[in-house]
Amino acid sequence: MLITVTVNGTEYSRDVEPRLLLVHFLRDELGLTGTHWGCDTSNCGVCVVWLDRTPVKSCTVLAVMADGREVLTVEGMAGPDGLDPVQEGFMRCHGLQCGFCTPGMMLTARWLLDHNPDPSPEEIREAICGQVCRCTGYENIVRSVRWAAEHERTEHERTEHERAGEPAPTEPRQAEVPVP
Amino acid sequence: MQVPAHFDYDRASTVEEALALLSRAGPGARVVAGGHSLIPMMKLRLAQPERLIDINDVTELSFIRVDGGELRIGAMVRHAQLLDSALVREHFPIMVDAERVIADPVVRNRGTVGGSVCQADPSEDLSAVFAALRATGVIRGPGGERTVSMREFHTGPYETVVAPDELLVQLRVPIMSGSASAYVKVERRAGDWPVAAAGAVLRLRGGTVAEVGIGLTAVGAEHFVATEAEDALRGLPATEANFAEAGRVAARHCRPAADQRGPVDYKRHLAGELTVRALRRAAARATGQEA
Amino acid sequence: MTSLDEKSDEKSGDKPVGFGRMLRKEDARFLRGRGNYVDDVRLPGMLHGAVLRSPFAHARIVSVDAGAALAHPKVKAVITGETLAGLGLAWMPTLSHDVQAVLATDKVRFQGQEVAFVVAEDRYAARDALELIDVEYEPLPPVIDAKRALDPDAALIRDDIEGKTDNRIFDWEAGNRADTDAVFADARDDGVVVEQDILYPRVHPAPLETCGTVADLDPVTGKLTVWTTTQAPHAHRTVYALVAGLPEHKIRIISPDIGGGFGNKVGIYPGYVCAVVGSIVTGKPVKWMEDRSENLMSTSFARDYHMRGEIAATRDGKIRAVRVRVLADHGAFNGTAQPTKFPAGFFHVFTGSYDLEAAHCEVTGVYTNKAPGGVAYACSFRITEAAYLIERLVDVLAFELDLDPADLRMRNLLRPEQFPYTCPTGWEYDSGDYPRALQLAMDLAGYPELRREQAQRRDSADSTDALMGIGISFFTEAVGAGPRKHMDILGLGMADGAELRVHPTGKAVLRLSCQSQGQGHETTFAQIVAQELGIPPDDIDVVHGDTDQTPFGLGTYGSRSTPVSGAATAVVARKVRDRAKIVASAMLEVSPDDLEWEKGRWFVRGDPDQGATITEIAMAAHSSLELPDGVEGHLDATCVYNPPNLTYPFGAYLCVVDVDPGTGQVKVRRFIAVDDCGVRINPMIVEGQIHGGLADGIGMALMQVIAFDTDGNCLGGSFMDYLLPTSMECPSWELGETVTPSPHHPIGAKGVGESATVGSPAAVVNAVVDALAPYRVRHLDMPLTPANVWSAIQGRPLRTDLAIT
16 A cells, blocks of 8 residues: 655655555665664564654554654654764763664664653663663663763753853763763 | 564544444454554464554544543553553552553553553453453444443453454543552563562551452453452451451462463462552552552 | 773874774764664565474474465575475584584474575565465474483484484593592592582573575676675685585675674574575575574574582682583584584683682583574683583582682682693683782672671561672683684684785775674774774774675684784784884885884884884885885785684672562662773773673573473573563673783783673572572572572472473
């Protein structure tokens, strides 16, 4: 059947079988291979994308169910000004190794920060607990998300200050590699 | 990767439309909401529906409201929505306890309350919660609407009273003033299905148990309820000793099966232990000792 | 705490020119979803394969009828065992001198074994067609319990091997039996001997990316290109040449980005071979990717060691000897991946970190009706089993002698002056300061305070309180295989090549045989060259994972990349530096003997202003500058590094748990890890590797297991059944480090990729058993699920390799 899905702001129409999984629609039909699949059973979370602004496991959503809706994938995270702070946090805090869980982790982290701009490490752990990482032992992922939270807060404060005509606080730009 | 077999697909945007599609399609059709139980079964080809009727657009079933002394929950309410609801937190901490440990946050964004109870997995948490709370399911079909006690909703593993041309549309949970509730679960790991879980709702009157509901998950309790334990406790003082006896009764009357989550004796022990813990926590909440 | 100082003294911007913390070069693509994993490869006209697998653990194949599948409009080919037999490809050699069925012809020998391969236009159609293949099986009694595999009435699994009459694969021993027996006899008379049955159950590495391949045989050139999930591209190419009879120069293996390996991606699986045959048969590229169940049920499992350990000591706690008898379950085919002379891998380093008088082990390998494998999952060739055995035995001894396990270890650890130390089973430990590492771990943990807290809790215990447990493990690893004269895989010596070329403008390309699966080789190896030559790491391209582009070598597993390929990199960079010296001498018109090196530059001794940077030298080397006779132009070098010995990283781990006695649930409260892997090239990456291994330890100790029921059904065949730890079970890791350089490695590094996986499970188990001390529990086997812990408290711990009944 013919479906139209807006992915990362671009509208795509494709004729698909009703049984096509959203993850395969993104990967095989649209060539957006940043979304991975890992387990078939919605346990591992490497396939997480946003569907209508909410993280979902795209191995357990049919492409036809996304007809007329919006999808965000890792390829759509970076803005015109560069990487999303979450992406930058993952880089700076060594929040990825093999990179396979990373897109899903970052999309969930982005959603978390949109709803809770200053999450505690425990809240971050809870938010990502349906997504498995085999490389990092999670610690640096937690730090990455915290980095993004702190960086966004600084950005936000600077914008507020600029609006008020005050000098902006110094931005922490130096490499902040994780230190246990 | 595992992929489903062929099927046809329809989307409904109202309950009436969904019912019409179900009637037309016949018994080979299945309703899909969140899909987090059904689609994995389809990938394994353990379920091979001829047609899926997608009710994700049926927004009229996405409500949570208080009406007529009941909390009314639309069947399309997502787990995450239930967990975040102030009304739910106010009236039924048992649901918050349960939702916090159902699958994981991303799955909870998608999975629905109606889908969970209709899947009727013996390990599904909300079935025991609604059974403990003596909730009622509202089912709509070609002949109109009917209500069924959630203590009679499940007819067996993966089986419910909902007919192929019917749709569960809402759950109604009576709000008992002066009641408190809790849910306690043991899982091997975050996000795993429960080894065992118990939910309890207590209405205390002057330190005495005026009414009690006890739901059990994954231990082979008929209709997810520990009726004998409820009967044993009702009318007695809310004491540790009486809770312990209720736990013993609950353990005695359940019929757990061994699997990789544990042997029968352990699950039976948990049925009792978790019943006691749920009662204890509910009582603490009733007396304001715990949030 | 980890030292915060940068090890490099020079920096370019915020990046070290050499060793030190540096963000990873490879991250740029992964963060943007631009990684290139095997399943991301799409070729024009590409077809898709799917494997039909056996539902039975042991059955005779009566017939295979693929007629209906072939009639499917999207199916291009169906390959069966019979098809392959016609090509001589129905069986292939394993890495342990056995054979393994590619597609079953006579019998199926484990549930999930490959029976037929469908090639279709898309992956959905390929899956559909599997249901159309009709296989008639005649079920046979399966051999599931390893302990019954050698029973006289056990079914014969490998009737394909001529003359085979039982399920025994090998008997092997190490150490000195007579000496060990003598010490044990003595200790029985005047000391203490403790025995313990210990199972290291079957687990699976379960990388998030499953295994798969895209095979493309060009019908015109005859060149076979295989994109595949392999940790050892060159070994794969050679095996394909040997198996398929294809000329090796016509095979190109490309291992693009790998979504985690952990040992799962060392071997060649039947699906890979089928994809190659599929491409030959159809003339089109064929992709095959496992689903998760296929990955868990059919590819390399790990461990499955049933051990009976004995430890002999004096009454005051001086450990004297260790003896162990192992029953090793290898599954249906002996496909363990380790150096040829070591059928039990490096298990005989079970002597651990202690000064023993004697040690001896006997290992018997058996066939069972389970998937093949055994050496995988960050095990350093079975040192996981060895470290777990000795560290459990030491705690069992502490239990029996009522000694503090930290104290008992401290009394028996090898002392720094004993290195290099040859252990009773023959390993020569290169360097170490063990007491310092253990003391640091105890200091970081606040060990005396923890013990005080535990004592207080036990004194004031109410039966519903959580039980607190403290567990220690101290491990010694032996990694970096290995010296060619001792170590080979399928006859291929375990030396690694490296090629370094400095371009005229001073930028460089390093070509390596090893293969990153997330370890950050593109960064770390560039840092080694940077350290040696002073070229910034960003100016060095690290090429790997393509046999047409890289020198030969054995690949990345057994923590061997830094010890072997890392050494090769340092050596090849030093060769370039030596060549640069000659070029500089021509440039500066001085004798090479008058030149001195500082990072990135040769200068004239006594006249530091007179010098040439490596960039200037690179341009000169490519210019018309006249060079001395016999010196070729350009600036490059190659080398093959043959390690003189293994390296011996070590560490001290400490875990604190709380156990709920009413439910058996374990909560890991803290985990302190002190690792010594010699010199750290990029401490950030090293710490990341340790973090990942510690999570493995939590997983194996508490939840991961591949068990089987009596019919041979795999009970760990999905991520709903095979549980991996999440962010909720892992604590915030607390790391410490000591640095004891390897004396024989060019840069003193030791390799660390598997240390934490090897060392951590024992710490968790020791902590849980310590928590259960009030119940006099001395041991229970992993995984310590709530059910298992509760059952142990009741005095009947579960047998975890079989179905719970």
